Amino acid sequence: MLIDGLQCGFYGRDVFEELKAGGFTCVTPTLGFWEGAIESFDAIGKWRDMARANSDLVTIALKTDDILAADRYGKTALLLGYQNTNLLDGRIRYVELFADLGVRVLQLTYNNQNDVGSSCYEAVDPGLSRFGREVVREMDRCGLLVDCSHVGDRTTLDAIEWSQKPIAITHANPSSVFPHKRNKSDEVIKALAAKGGIIGCAAxxxxxxxxxxxxxxxxxxxxxxxxxxxxxxxxxxxTDFSHHTSQTYLDWMRQGRWTRTAQYGAGSATNTAPSEKPAWLKKISGLAAVAPALAKQGFNPEEVEKITSGNWLRVYRAVFG
Incomplete structure (x- = not known):
């Protein structure tokens, strides 16, 4: 089994065939970054249409058993997620509505502070807002996984403490390995683990x-x-692997509607273009090479299974059953 905690971009049958070729059991695609509720409802409708049109390859998962069933039938389970909470439009009841529509992962903030908490790019991170604490608890109640990948460290630590279930950093790396505002400190990663959470290593x-x-x-x-x-x-x-993306898509990810100025996301003024994919991961099916590489690092088969799928399944089971 192979589970990827976060991908993005434009999907179609060619991508679903690539996921099958790569042996993927489950993938969390990104349905949105900056969109409000109506656009986000539209995205769910689009993904339902795509899943129906490609039902021989994919299925939308609502429970962990749906992921296991997809694996048995040779399909890839899609765990629907968004990289922001803008879709809530400041309404606590929308958490339950989006959960009822099949959403299972919500990142608290993207690259800008919102009414829930702070992003990793803010000069000052005051932590979860009062509304943010309400959102985290409501996500716990409704079975939505809290994602803190682009979230500031103080807000992430607050979310870890406030949530009654494990949370995730679905796509980041340790800043002690690669210093970057988007990566996570050892303090955050250890706090995440102490509450049963998981970090998905990015490529x-x-x-x-x-x-x-x-x-x-x-x-x-x-x-x-x-x-x-x-x-x-x-x-x-x-992985944070992107499918069929363009400069226009990248500009939307970085700027949304909130600014007229140039924004670079995880890039910089000297690194503005879409980033080149890793040499060993030009196609997402290349992720199948990770299991043998982990074995070469000394991980035994049980440990490789935990990293490639088992740890995600444990967290999914704890959060949404």
Whole structure:
């Protein structure tokens, strides 16, 4: 089994065939970044249509058993998620509505502070807002996984403390391995693990060591260093792989509607273009090479299984059953 905690981009039958070729059991696609409620409802409708049109390849998962069933039938389970809470439009009741429509993962903030909490790019992170605490508890109640990948450290620590269930950092790396505002401190990762959570190691070039982008064995070594921090039960895969993206898509990810000025996300003024994919992961099916690379790092078969799928399944079971 192979589970990827976060992907993004434009999906179609070609991508679903690629996921099947790569042996994926479950993937969390990104349905939105900055969109409000109506646009986000539209995105769910679009994904339901795509799942029906490609029902021989994919299925939308609502429970962990749906993921296991998809694996038995040779399909890829889709765990619907958004990389922001803008879709709530400030309404606590929308958490339940989106959960009822099949959403299972919500990132608290994207690259900007919102009414829930702070992003990783703010100069000051005051932590979860009062509304943010309400959202986290409501997500617990409704079975939505709290994602803190682009979230500031103080807000992340607050979410870990406030949530009554494990939370996730679906796509990031340790900042002690690769210093970047988008990556997570050892303090945050250890706090995450202490509450049963998980970090999905990313393969996004802007937040990943050069060597780990050049060779899968070096990427597996980065995963091993993450395990040294979090423990074997709290590390998974969260590639942040993008399908069929363009500069227009990248500009929307970085700027949304909130600014007229240039924004670079995890890039910089000298690194504005879409990042080149890792040499060993030009196609997402290349992630199948990770399991053998982890074994070369000294992980036994049970430990490889935990990293490639088992740890995600444990967290999913704890959050939404």
């Amino acid at each position: 996004y070039r802007n937040i990943t060591p050069v060597e780990a982008c050049d060779r899968v064995d070096a990427w597996a070594e980065m995963v091993a260093r993450t395990v040294d921090i979090a423990g074997i039960d709290h590390v998974g895969l969260g």
